[in-house]
Amino acid sequence: MTLTELKYIVAVARERHFGKAAEACYVSQPTLSVAIKKLEDELEVKLFERSAGEVTVTPLGEQIVQQAQSVLDQAASIKEIAKRGKDPLAGPLNLGVIYTIGPYLLPDLVRQVIQRTPQMPLVLQENFTVKLLEMLRAGEIDCAIMAEPFPDTGLAMAPLYDEPFMAALPAKHKFADRESITSEELQSETMLLLGTGHCFRDHVLEVCPEFARFSSNAEGIRKSFEGSSLETIKHMVASGMGVTLVPRLSVPADALKPRVKGRKEAEQMVRYLPVRDAHDRDPPTRRVVLAWRRTFTRYEAIAALRNAIYACELPGVKRLS
Secondary structure: OOOHHHHHHHHHHHOHHHHHHHHHEEEEEEEEHHHHHHHHHHHOOOOOOOOOOOOEEEEHHHHHHHHHHHHHHHHHHHHHHHHHHHHHOOEEEEEEEEEEEEEEEEHHHHHHHHHHHHOOOOOEEEEOHHHHHHHHHHHHOEEEEEEEOOOOOOOOOEEEEEEEEEEEEOOOOOOOOOOOOOOOHHHOEEEEEEEOOOOOOHHHHHHHHOOOHHOOOOOOOOOOEEEEEEEEEEEHHHHOOOEEEEHHHOOOOOHOOOOOOOOOHHHEEEEEEEEEOOOOOOOEEEEEEEEEEEOOOOHHHHHHHHHHHOOOOOOOOEEEO
């Protein structure tokens, strides 16, 4: 039994496909298949059930794959311990970020990390929350910046900040000149949503729950349209297709300045308003957290990353300690 074989079975369990697992491990599919068959023969058990176009893990295989991941984590810890003996911050840090945070936090964060810990370059991965959780468990990334809530996976977590939502409306909308808007008022509008898989889509539907039926069904008085990114949604808003909610950090600084006649019309096509609750409850927000495996040994790297995040401007959010 080798660490390489354990790495292969973890990859197959994650991908549910031998070809994709081989690609993820940078080996040919025959090489991976032969190694797994050798391990199954050695253990005298069947780890995977193979059928046309589908691979499933046997019940006993699930237990063995879980233990294999623990062994791989411990083996990686040996290298990390050796690095920490020289410099706790030496070496890259693999950071995952969800799509609705990355474009607005990373530019400032990368600059802060380069200034503070140049010996610890960030290796960045943008993805959906579900995929980042899988990558964390598999050891493919070291930590991730995500928005709660997400399934309890036994990860260590540190809160970073609470970020309010803002409404984005076309500049010629009837509410565009208001100082704020309520979630109840938004419910009478055509809502533009991110596509399935984005956790921010779920956050919007929590604020305006009746849009859930329009997001999955084209029937009805109104239909909500979907976009692949927040920036796509903003362009749809600018064209007058509807309104949406966006996280505060995604709002351009100039967009919050008073509108003036001299400014180009293109810069004033979207109006951003704070969202308040009609019943004086707390306005809608999302909590952004940093998550990592409890077995991850580079505690100093996590602390340095948190300090770099807190050193970012983060306009309009509530920082958490």
